[in-house]
Amino acid sequence: MAYTVVMAMNEIWGRRLGNFLSLDPDELGALSRLSDGRVRRMSARMDLVREGEPPQALRLILSGWACRYRTLEDGRRQNLSILLPGDLCDLHDDVLPATDHAIGALTPLQFVEIPFDKLERLIESHPRLGRAFTWHMLTGVSAQREWIVNLSRSSLERLGNLFCELYYRLRAVGLTERDHFDFPMTQIELAGATGLTSVHVNRTLQEMRANQLIVLKNRRLVIPDIAALEHLVLFSRAFLHLDKGMTETGRVPAGAMLLS
Amino acid sequence: MAYTVVMAMNEIWGRRLGNFLSLDPDELGALSRLSDGRVRRMSARMDLVREGEPPQALRLILSGWACRYRTLEDGRRQNLSILLPGDLCDLHDDVLPATDHAIGALTPLQFVEIPFDKLERLIESHPRLGRAFTWHMLTGVSAQREWIVNLSRSSLERLGNLFCELYYRLRAVGLTERDHFDFPMTQIELAGATGLTSVHVNRTLQEMRANQLIVLKNRRLVIPDIAALEHLVLFSRAFLHLDKGMTETGRVPAGAMLLS
DNA sequence: CGTGCAATTGATCCATTTCAAGGGCCGTGG
């Protein structure tokens, strides 16, 4: 397997799953053997998973952004969640016979594929990792619930919450600088993610800029005072479940074994 | 264990999990031994699970309706999903350290409690049931995704979709008559579920009544022509995943073992 | 026979959509 792929996977797993529990070298090694070592690429706007097509393998995103979305009858897109480096594409729904939504690349993507059976064997031999994967998935479910809550708020709150969510999730995988990060989404895509019109997204962004809440220019988002923004838009970090919560040796929350 | 509880559980499991795969008597027996046989009761408006409190056991609803909800900062309630007889309360999130939402009873409830460890042992001894549980959970996740889509539609579509969803889910557990079913939700609760105001729910219901789409009176909902309603509000049954999809002996969808 | 919550109605307000058009940026091809 190519040396660089091992590095990239260990890097991303270490950061992503490492938010749940610290990984030892043996576990990192086991994780990095999950894929066949081929880095796959996909250009922006292509679909990773199309509606109605069951995925054939899990995909781990190494770099780039993607999003789950449903196309509505009138052609509008409703985004269901955003996938960042370190996220797995298909852990939610690989048991169901057909995906009821699509996953599209927002930017050029690099990812590796993980065959289901390899993952199964890994989980059998490394139960702690099984729990980490379960945790990873439930984190996604929780974020999806938050998306529902978000849709019942005002436009400024929707955008603000999205920005805060992305900031913390990117920071968890080391992709932020102090107060800013690369932000590749267009206003049209923001509209799809927040359930607003691109026109209205535009005006709301201007309002946020006027209030010094953000600087968004050249695909780069600066949040000068994240605490102020969080407070203003009533953002709650809790739902991201990014903090270490699975005790290493102590009591594991009841039911943790269930899905592992 | 009380005879009647066994009957009630077998009845509900047979219908609910039976939508995924047919259960044999041995499996039904194993399922019915999951609880200690005490039927618990709770009156309407009480909380089964409060925000911030991790559940101590799974709850299987035998009769009555409940809903997951979040209380927003301004006091409004946003419903995240509705729980019907045959649904499990806490399968989503029992691994996470604290629930980030509450579950409240919409009507008086009857339920049984299932200790996590018993369920774990059951899954070990009956892998097919493990898959059925996983399926059950993912069905809930899928429904939650649909909830997001629903919030980006018009008021009439939101209510219509909710009615269709409830009709099919209730029918799957044998709780509908030909074209109608008991409907205990108030307009205020409908508002919380659809992200609308109760005032606007009221007016939209009147519009639906005027167009012969529904008859809603005395906690009973009649849908004279469900096909017409589905078509009008662009309802799609697919996301409910209620149809038998796990082949008994043949190929199980890739990854089905993952969480079992 | 009040008390309280659910349903209803009316009037007004406002956030967001819709429609329409112009401007900037970028890559591509002549």
Next chain:
DNA sequence: CCACGGCCCTTGAAATGGATCAATTGCACG
């Protein structure tokens, strides 16, 4: 090197779906 097409961003004006505020009615229940 410049012209062109395409996408994204921006702006304006008008329309509207739904929210808000404020009563009133109806109904079940102690």
